[in-house]
Amino acid sequence: MAMWVFGYGSLIWKAGFNYDDRLVGFIKDYRRVFYQGSTDHRGTPEYPGRTVTLEPAHGEVCWGAAYKISKKEDKETALTYLEVREKQYEKKVYLDFFTDPTATTPAISGVMMYIGSPDKNFNENYLGPAPVKEIAKQIVHAEGPSGPNREYLFQLEKALLQIGCKDKHVMDLANEVRRILSEV
Numbered sequence: 744m745a746m747w748v749f750g751y752g753s754l755i756w757k758a759g760f761n762y763d764d765r766l767v768g769f770i771k772d773y774r775r776v777f778y779q780g781s782t783d784h785r786g787t788p789e790y791p792g793r794t795v796t797l798e799p800a801h802g803e804v805c806w807g808a809a810y811k812i813s814k815k816e817d818k819e820t821a822l823t824y825l826e827v828r829e830k831q832y833e834k835k836v837y838l839d840f841f842t843d844p845t846a847t848t849p850a851i852s853g854v855m856m857y858i859g860s861p862d863k864n865f866n867e868n869y870l871g872p873a874p875v876k877e878i879a880k881q882i883v884h885a886e887g888p889s890g891p892n893r894e895y896l897f898q899l900e901k902a903l904l905q906i907g908c909k910d911k912h913v914m915d916l917a918n919e920v921r922r923i924l925s926e927v
Contacts, residue, residue, distance in 0.1 A: 747854040750808050762811060766808065767808055773804075779832070785890070786886070790885055798861070806908035883920055
């Protein structure tokens, strides 16, 4: 049986594992937010970057890409890789994935994804909501082993636009980061 993995952040443009198929689509009743701290990829423990996580949002959809992994070896390799890459996201959930906005039946059920919960008892890297200007300032200055935090934001914005998604939260942040950088 194939395993499906949903990417709503950097997995959209950089899977990092072998897969058999990639579908563009969305999950329902969640929204993408820059509330997860990154001390291992796009920031440091002293100055965390911000990456996306999901939060429940009734009636909203979150676009991304789902990857089908069929071969046993590829599944094992992908899971090992993802457990390291997504280690600051403590929740693994399985949700329905849709490709057609008018569909009532999911294209795939049980698509796996990683979420950083807002519960600080389980997720010490959760930073939570803040004004756009404050999040943007943090993104401008944060940098980690995977590169500048702003690169992550701009890559996400570009990847979402390429799949036809205009995510207001991501675009507002990207525009504010560009504004800040233009003043430097």
